Amino acid sequence: MAEVCGALGKQTAIARDGVGMYLCRKGRSIYHKDNVGGQVHILREGWAFRFTVLPNGRRQIMEFLLPGDPVLLPLIFLPRLPYTVHALTEAMLCTFALKDFSRQEVSSEATRRIEIACTAGLVRSESRLAEINQRNSQERTAWLLLSLYKELKERGFAEGDVVPFPLSLAHVADALGITVTHASRTLGALRREGLISLSRERLTVHREQDLANVALLPGAS
Amino acid sequence: MAEVCGALGKQTAIARDGVGMYLCRKGRSIYHKDNVGGQVHILREGWAFRFTVLPNGRRQIMEFLLPGDPVLLPLIFLPRLPYTVHALTEAMLCTFALKDFSRQEVSSEATRRIEIACTAGLVRSESRLAEINQRNSQERTAWLLLSLYKELKERGFAEGDVVPFPLSLAHVADALGITVTHASRTLGALRREGLISLSRERLTVHREQDLANVALLPGAS
DNA sequence: CGTACTCTTGATACGTGTCAACACCCGTGG
DNA sequence: CCACGGGTGTTGACACGTATCAAGAGTACG
Numbered sequence: 001m002a003e004v005c006g007a008l009g010k011q012t013a014i015a016r017d018g019v020g021m022y023l024c025r026k027g028r029s030i031y032h033k034d035n036v037g038g039q040v041h042i043l044r045e046g047w048a049f050r051f052t053v054l055p056n057g058r059r060q061i062m063e064f065l066l067p068g069d070p071v072l073l074p075l076i077f078l079p080r081l082p083y084t085v086h087a088l089t090e091a092m093l094c095t096f097a098l099k100d101f102s103r104q105e106v107s108s109e110a111t112r113r114i115e116i117a118c119t120a121g122l123v124r125s126e127s128r129l130a131e132i133n134q135r136n137s138q139e140r141t142a143w144l145l146l147s148l149y150k151e152l153k154e155r156g157f158a159e160g161d162v163v164p165f166p167l168s169l170a171h172v173a174d175a176l177g178i179t180v181t182h183a184s185r186t187l188g189a190l191r192r193e194g195l196i197s198l199s200r201e202r203l204t205v206h207r208e209q210d211l212a213n214v215a216l217l218p219g220a221s
Numbered sequence: 222m223a224e225v226c227g228a229l230g231k232q233t234a235i236a237r238d239g240v241g242m243y244l245c246r247k248g249r250s251i252y253h254k255d256n257v258g259g260q261v262h263i264l265r266e267g268w269a270f271r272f273t274v275l276p277n278g279r280r281q282i283m284e285f286l287l288p289g290d291p292v293l294l295p296l297i298f299l300p301r302l303p304y305t306v307h308a309l310t311e312a313m314l315c316t317f318a319l320k321d322f323s324r325q326e327v328s329s330e331a332t333r334r335i336e337i338a339c340t341a342g343l344v345r346s347e348s349r350l351a352e353i354n355q356r357n358s359q360e361r362t363a364w365l366l367l368s369l370y371k372e373l374k375e376r377g378f379a380e381g382d383v384v385p386f387p388l389s390l391a392h393v394a395d396a397l398g399i400t401v402t403h404a405s406r407t408l409g410a411l412r413r414e415g416l417i418s419l420s421r422e423r424l425t426v427h428r429e430q431d432l433a434n435v436a437l438l439p440g441a442s
Numbered sequence: 443c444g445t446a447c448t449c450t451t452g453a454t455a456c457g458t459g460t461c462a463a464c465a466c467c468c469g470t471g472g
Numbered sequence: 473c474c475a476c477g478g479g480t481g482t483t484g485a486c487a488c489g490t491a492t493c494a495a496g497a498g499t500a501c502g
Contacts, residue, residue: 052351056437060351077340082348108324115336119298122343127303129350130273130281133398137490169449177354182490184450216277358458390481403458405482449498459488466481472474 020095030085030093031072037079039095041071046091047166050083051174061175063125064088064167066151073118076101089166132176135216140176141186142215145196149205165203190214241316251306251314252293258300260316262292267312268387271304272395282396284346285309285388287372294339297322310387353397356437361397362407363436366417370426386424411435 021044024030030048031038048065050072062083065071072081076098099105101114132140152163173183190196195211197204205211242265245251251269252259269286271293283304286292293302297319320326322335353361373384394404411417416432418425426432 052348054351054355054437055439056355058355060355062347062350074340074344077336078344081344103329115298119295119339119343122340122347123295123299123302126283126343126347126350127273129283129347129353130275132350133353134275134277134279134281179491180449181451181492184448185490188450216275218276389479400459401481402460402483405480406458409482443502445500445502447498447500449496451496452494454492454494456491457489460486461484463484464482467479468477469479470475470477472476 022093022095024087024091024093026087026090028087030087030091031081031083033080033082033084035080037098038072038075039097040073040075040101041093041095043067043069043071044092044094047088048085048091049088049171049175050085052083059174060177061171062128064148064171064175066155067157068155070117070121073114073121076114076118088171137176137178137182137186138189138214139216140178141172141183142190142195142211143217144172144175145190145203145205146208146211146215146217149203149208161206161208162202162204164201165198166201243314243316245308245312245314247308247311249308251308251312252302252304254301254303254305256301258319259293259296260318261294261296261322262314262316264288264290264292265313265315268309269306269312270309270392270396271306273304280395281398282392283349285369285392285396287376288378289376291338291342294335294342297335297339309392358397358399358403358407359410359435360437361399362393362404363411363416363432364438365393365396366411366424366426367429367432367436367438370424370429382427382429383423383425385422386419387422 020039024046030041033052043065045067047067048069048071049061050063050065051059051061053059065085071085071093072083074081103111106114131143135143148165149158149163152158157163169180169183169187172187173180176183178186187196187198190211191198193210195205195207195214197206241260245267251262254273264286266288268288269290269292270282271284271286272280272282274280286306292306292314293304295302324332327335352364356364369386370379370384373379378384390401390404390408393408394401397404399407408417408419411432412419414431416426416428416435418427
């Protein structure tokens with residue numbers, strides 16, 4: 001279990017004793033909101049995304065999950081969560097039974113790390129409300145691209161200023177709350193301004209600082 | 222401390238030994254995002270709200286806090302939070318030092334309750350992204366009024382179909398990500414349709430079911 | 443070689459923001 | 473007591489951003 005808890009920052013986990021591991025096809029479900037007593041996963045390879053579907057049929061993507069991310073960590077504290085998680089690409093997952101996280105199984109120090117990782121993740125996630133809700137579509141789009149770009153770069157998935165980008169326009173649109181059509185126009189504008197390139201699942205950020213300005217991010221001039 | 226932990230559901234806390242208690246004027250700050258090592262509060266009386274201000278100057282109100290709510294409970298796990306909390310009305314707060322929550326001070330059962338309350342609060346809060354981002358202004362407004370109404374009713378603050386409502390238009394607008402002007406129009410429409418009345422800090426919901434329909438809430442026909 | 447899906451682009455309608463003016467309420471100070 | 477001033481809510485005219493609908497090009501895949 002030490003391995004699991006060590007992974008809760010943003011590093012890759014190492015699967016070991018008593019721990020399952022499986023491959024999930026692109027587009028398949030990893031967790032469904034009607035599940036109860038699910039397991040906690042760690043995404044070893046590939047991408048996933050967490051979303052809800054509203055009564056009116058619209059889908060809100062809350063978060064994209066990258067290799068190394070825990071999947072639905074709060075399940076440790078709550079028996080069910082109102083989200084569904086799908087694999088965005090082919091994904092390799094390792095699984096931990098919830099009972100392995102009981103007080104008897106983990107040290108007080110490990111519990112503390114789990115609490116912190118879980119809370120920090122939710123706080124960051126909640127902050128997205130402000131990032132999205134108070135910006136127009138161009139700013140939102142720039143914000144999404146830039147935050148994925150920076151995260152991927154930090155984790156060593158970048159080659160120069162190029163990062164993998166398996167999202168379709170529908171994913172971008174549903175994450176930002178705009179239509180596919182408009183997402184296309186907005187991305188087109190960012191391209192035409194020479195800020196980014198985006199093709200064949202690869203995103204290139206040509207002028208990071210300018211993109212940050214468009215995104216209205218702090219640290220921008 | 223048993224009292225504190227018992228209060229973490231949605232009940233009112235009872236202040237006791239070693240616990241501070243103070244009055245906060247309307248509009249004054251309860252917690253500022255640059256604080257470190259703050260205290261955990263429970264809102265005994267009055268309302269408050271939690272928000273962030275973006276680099277572009279726009280304010281996103283994340284949540285309104287009602288009597289009985291813990292204020293920034295996650296401070297137990299994280300040294301600082303990127304939110305500011307202001308009193309919306311005159312507010313009575315009771316205060317707990319963070320060290321009172323250390324492992325030595327509280328039982329394992331109480332720790333568990335805190336973890337659950339903290340996580341559940343953040344999950345609900347994160348869900349607001351979908352509620353807001355995927356709805357138009359009329360639906361958002363109906364949703365906000367209805368969720369406050371139902372919450373207040375559950376906690377016994379209603380007299381019939383009337384609940385206290387100390388929010389100004391600016392609060393509504395900043396919570397929903399629309400302008401004050403437009404919030405006024407939207408509320409006007411809901412009034413004209415006979416769904417609600419709103420005056421002198423009192424909200425009346427005349428036809429709850431119809432309001433739920435407008436809000437696109439589940440449980441609506 | 444189709445067939446379905448994704449992306450792009452255009453024309454148009456609608457929702458929301460912006461700016462401005464004004465009414466109203468309320469606290470303040472003359 | 474009244475006059476003033478600021479904050480808040482309402483309404484109108486207009487501009488702009490985004491959705492909708494439709495068509496077509498590009499791409500993946502059987």
